[in-house]
Amino acid sequence: xxxxxxxxxxxxxxxxxxxxxxxxxxxxxxxxxxxxxxxxxxxxxxxxxxxxxxxxxxxxxxxxxxxxxxxxxxxxxxxxxxxxxxxxxxxxxxxxxxxxxxxxxxxxxxxxxxxxxxxxxxxxxxxxxxxxxxxxxxxxxxxxxxxxxxxxxxxxxxxxxxxxxxxxxxxxxxxxxxxxxxxxxxxxxxxxxxxxxxxxxxxxxxxxxxxxxxxxxxxxxxxxxxxxxxxxxxxxxxxxxxxxxxxxxxxxxxxxxxxxxxxxxxxxxxxxxxxxxxxxxxxxxxxxxxxxxxxxxxxxxx
Amino acid sequence: xxxxxxxxxxxxxxxxxxxxxxxxxxxxxxxxxxxxxxxxxxxxxxxxxxxxxxxxxxxxxxxxxxxxxxxxxxxxxxxxxxxxxxxxxxxxxxxxxxxxxxxxxxxxxxxxxxxxxxxxxxxxxxxxxxxxxxxxxxxxxxxxxxxxxxxxxxxxxxxxxxxxxxxxxxxxxxxxxxxxxxxxxxxxxxxxxxxxxxxxxxxxxxxxxxxxxxxxxxxxxxxxxxxxxxxxxxxxxxxxxxxxxxxxxxxxxxxxxxxxxxxxxxxxxxxxxxxxxxxxxxxxxxxxxxxxxxxxxxxxxxxxxxxxxxxxxxxxxxxxxxxxxxxxxxx
Numbered sequence: 001x002x003x004x005x006x007x008x009x010x011x012x013x014x015x016x017x018x019x020x021x022x023x024x025x026x027x028x029x030x031x032x033x034x035x036x037x038x039x040x041x042x043x044x045x046x047x048x049x050x051x052x053x054x055x056x057x058x059x060x061x062x063x064x065x066x067x068x069x070x071x072x073x074x075x076x077x078x079x080x081x082x083x084x085x086x087x088x089x090x091x092x093x094x095x096x097x098x099x100x101x102x103x104x105x106x107x108x109x110x111x112x113x114x115x116x117x118x119x120x121x122x123x124x125x126x127x128x129x130x131x132x133x134x135x136x137x138x139x140x141x142x143x144x145x146x147x148x149x150x151x152x153x154x155x156x157x158x159x160x161x162x163x164x165x166x167x168x169x170x171x172x173x174x175x176x177x178x179x180x181x182x183x184x185x186x187x188x189x190x191x192x193x194x195x196x197x198x199x200x201x202x203x204x205x206x207x208x209x210x211x212x213x214x215x216x217x218x219x220x221x222x223x224x225x226x227x228x229x230x231x232x233x234x235x236x237x238x239x240x241x242x243x244x245x246x247x248x249x250x251x252x253x254x255x256x257x258x259x260x261x262x263x264x265x266x267x268x269x270x271x272x273x274x275x276x277x278x279x280x281x282x283x284x285x286x287x288x289x290x291x292x293x294x295x296x297x298x299x300x301x302x
Numbered sequence: 303x304x305x306x307x308x309x310x311x312x313x314x315x316x317x318x319x320x321x322x323x324x325x326x327x328x329x330x331x332x333x334x335x336x337x338x339x340x341x342x343x344x345x346x347x348x349x350x351x352x353x354x355x356x357x358x359x360x361x362x363x364x365x366x367x368x369x370x371x372x373x374x375x376x377x378x379x380x381x382x383x384x385x386x387x388x389x390x391x392x393x394x395x396x397x398x399x400x401x402x403x404x405x406x407x408x409x410x411x412x413x414x415x416x417x418x419x420x421x422x423x424x425x426x427x428x429x430x431x432x433x434x435x436x437x438x439x440x441x442x443x444x445x446x447x448x449x450x451x452x453x454x455x456x457x458x459x460x461x462x463x464x465x466x467x468x469x470x471x472x473x474x475x476x477x478x479x480x481x482x483x484x485x486x487x488x489x490x491x492x493x494x495x496x497x498x499x500x501x502x503x504x505x506x507x508x509x510x511x512x513x514x515x516x517x518x519x520x521x522x523x524x525x526x527x528x529x530x531x532x533x534x535x536x537x538x539x540x541x542x543x544x545x546x547x548x549x550x551x552x553x554x555x556x557x558x559x560x561x562x563x564x565x566x567x568x569x570x571x572x573x574x575x576x577x578x579x580x581x582x583x584x585x586x587x588x589x590x591x592x593x594x595x596x597x598x599x600x601x602x603x604x605x606x607x608x609x610x611x612x613x614x615x616x617x618x619x620x621x622x623x624x625x626x627x628x629x630x631x632x633x
Contacts, residue, residue: 071474072424073450081426098426101433114477116421116490118370121400125434139482139491140372147373169478172445172627175548179540184633200547201539202518209480211540211547216473218483283486289515290483 001232001259003252004031004159006242007067007093009167009212011042011191018045020243021053025060027249028256031238032057033093035067035084037112039174039213040077042191047083054090070095070114071170071214091132104129113138113161114170120151127153135159135240138166138222141287142230149234157237162224163251163272164242165197165210165217166281166290175211187213195245199278207278208291220291223280225269228258247275303563304570305594306364306463307587310342313580315352318361321587325362327395328352329493329576333375334382335366336419337576338493346385353389362392366576368417370398370490380404387412395441396420397476402435415439415463419489421476423450425457432459439463441572443474448559448628452566461569467586468574469619470554470626472534480533485515496532503528512536529620551620557589557606559628560597582617589613 005024008017024032034054036042045053054064068081078098085092085102094100095112103109110133117123117134126134136145138161149158176198177187197210197217207219224231224239231239239259241251254271257263273280283292307323309315318326329335331343344352349365356363365386371379379401386394387409394412396402397419405414416422416431418441431437439461442451455462471478475489482488485500500515510522512531519536522528529535534548554574556563563571571594573586589610597604615621626632 071445071477072427073446075453078424078426096424096427097420097422097430098424101426101430104430116370116398116476118372118398118490119376119400120373121376121403122398123400125399125403137490139479139488143374144372151373166479166483168483169473169480171473172447172633173472173549174633179543179547183631185630198540203521203537203539203544204518205539206517208517208538216480216548284482287486289486290479291517 001228001236002030002238003028003255003259004033004238004240005029005248005252006161006164006240007033007035007037008243009038009215009217010195010197010245011039011189011213012044012195012245013192014044016195016245018053020248021057023249025057025062027252029062029241029252031063031065033065033067037067037070037095038215039191040069040074040080041187041189042213047080051087051089058090064090065093065110066090067093067112068095068099070112072096072098073172100126100129106130108132110159111135113167118144120148123148123151123156124153127156131156133157133159133238135161138168139284139290142227142234142285143287145236146234149236158235159238159240160224160231160236161222162228162231162239162241163255164221164244165219166222166284167215167217168209169216171214171216174214175216176213179211196277218281218291219278220281220293221276221279222282222284223269223272223276224282224285225255225258225272226265227282227285228255228265250275303560303568303594303597305587305590306570306572307583308468308573308576308578309352309583310337310339310576310578311344311580312348312352314578314583316355317580317584318587319356319359321584322591323361323587324570325364325392326352326356327364327366327576329366330382330385332378332382333493334369334379336368336417336489336493337366338369339577340498342577349389353391364393364395364415365389365391366395366417367401368395368397368419369493371401372491383408393438402431402437406435413438415441417441417476418443418465419476421474423454423474425454425459428454428458428460439569441465443476444471444554445474445627447630447633448562449630451563451568451628455566455568462567463570463572464556464563464568465554466556466571466573466590467614468553470549470552470624472549484517484533496530501531527620550622552622552624553618553620554626555611555614555618555623556625556628557593557610557614559625560593561601561604564597564601578617585613585617
């Protein structure tokens with residue numbers, strides 16, 4: 001299996017972002033998704049700069065995919081989407097059906113986890129339009145994936161979100177601005193203060209969700225390292241690691257070692273657990289509540 | 303503009319028809335629709351009676367089959383499409399591309415609407431569904447500002463339906479997994495958000511607590527009104543403050559925007575609430591029929607009447623209403 005680095009979901013300063021990708025170029029990650037997918041107000045890089053970055057990463061041997069925004073509302077967002085989908089240098093990850101429409105029948109594309117592909121007939125429709133890889137929606141289980149893999153159209157690869165806080169919801173409202181009593185139109189770019197999002201806890205102090213502008217994520221890290229054997233058995237080609245401000249190289253390294261059989265899954269799992277702030281979860285994979293963690297040993301591990 | 307009213311059972315359907323709804327929307331008694339609640343929705347016999355009653359009074363019937371089908375349950379969605387087509391309904395409200403593809407192939411004459419669960423917020427997305435499945439109408443997610451609705455309306459290849467009144471989803475419908483993250487069941491997969499089976503109420507020394515699969519959603523002091531623990535409407539702690547971090551318990555009400563929506567070319571106003579009582583449907587349908595007629599007669603002179611607002615206030619969540627995302631400062 002190959003490893004993909006998902007798009008950076010947070011708002012990082014330009015220097016932090018450029019430094020991050022310089023380091024990522026040296027890791028064993030195979031595929032890099034690039035671009036702002038959450039909020040159009042975040043402009044760490046201009047679109048030409050994203051393209052330059054894409055060329056640099058490609059030159060260092062990475063397969064580069066440009067990711068579109070997920071929630072597309074304003075006319076200006078639509079304009080940016082149209083020009084991104086018209087680029088001829090790199091394939092595009094469509095995170096909205098509007099992007100699929102712009103790419104359909106023109107060039108091969110990838111769909112991100114927020115494009116709702118829940119059954120094989122949907123996969124067929126999109127494959128006829130040029131889908132070359134799809135990311136399993138994060139709430140779907142191993143059993144559903146197994147059914148879909150059996151009926152998967154030829155030439156379509158499957159990618160699974162395997163590490164990181166789960167992207168769970170998108171809204172018109174900015175929850176980070178709301179946390180600061182600011183209107184969205186005057187958010188003062190507060191997301192910059194939270195390079196790994198803003199934690200939301202219950203009234204008894206249980207970390208529950210992560211606020212990331214208009215996006216809501218899980219507080220726990222999804223962690224499927226113990227399930228890599230099953231993932232390989234189901235014919236999944238790519239595992240996605242979602243970037244975070246710290247330890248991303250270590251996470252990539254642990255996954256790579258585990259996939260290559262150089263490190264036992266239980267050991268890799270133990271090492272990964274130390275890198276989470278609020279614990280990990282794999283409930284969706286096992287067909288239960290996403291926040292749940294089924295421990296290695298209860299299910300088969302590689 | 304048309305008035306599209308919810309009906310969770312036959313008495314609610316009759317109430318909507320009697321109060322002048324142009325169309326009613328219903329669902330079957332399973333997870334193929336986004337109001338999959340115990341005791342709600344239509345079996346074969348009731349749906350036949352409902353369609354007959356509505357058609358006799360000149361009201362159209364739409365069937366919502368607007369959750370996402372997974373391979374293990376695919377047959378149920380296919381049968382729901384067939385059953386609705388055989389009932390002679392006027393349109394299907396669909397979200398899943400696979401289900402749409404099936405409906406289009408098997409029942410090419412049956413009009414299809416894109417459900418709000420299809421998450422189409424821009425003209426390119428709408429055009430995709432129009433080109434591939436010939437959808438005739440799209441229900442817009444409750445995340446667009448009025449200006450954005452106007453922009454989409456100007457470019458959309460199909461008619462728009464927007465939400466006018468009822469429970470407010472803060473998140474883009476079809477793109478919210480908060481419920482399955484906490485409970486294993488979401489609107490997409492199961493047809494319910496924050497399902498009742500996961501709810502627990504406990505009286506504690508700190509107050510009345512509502513939990514969803516063990517997660518504390520809210521805690522009420524004496525005298526505070528406790529609401530249903532919809533996950534996004536609880537009080538949580540962020541950065542040392544405890545507040546409605548996502549949204550207050552409130553209902554959407556766009557009575558004040560009718561002339562603008564009309565001018566934008568919006569074709570229909572949708573009322574939320576298939577899970578609500580026939581009395582709710584009757585009251586809300588009556589107000590909206592009057593408002594839409596008044597707006598039609600004299601768009602410039604139109605003003606929401608105090609008795610309308612009062613009537614809606616009484617059936618609103620938390621007894622308060624908002625313009626929601628239509629009004630930019632809410633965002």
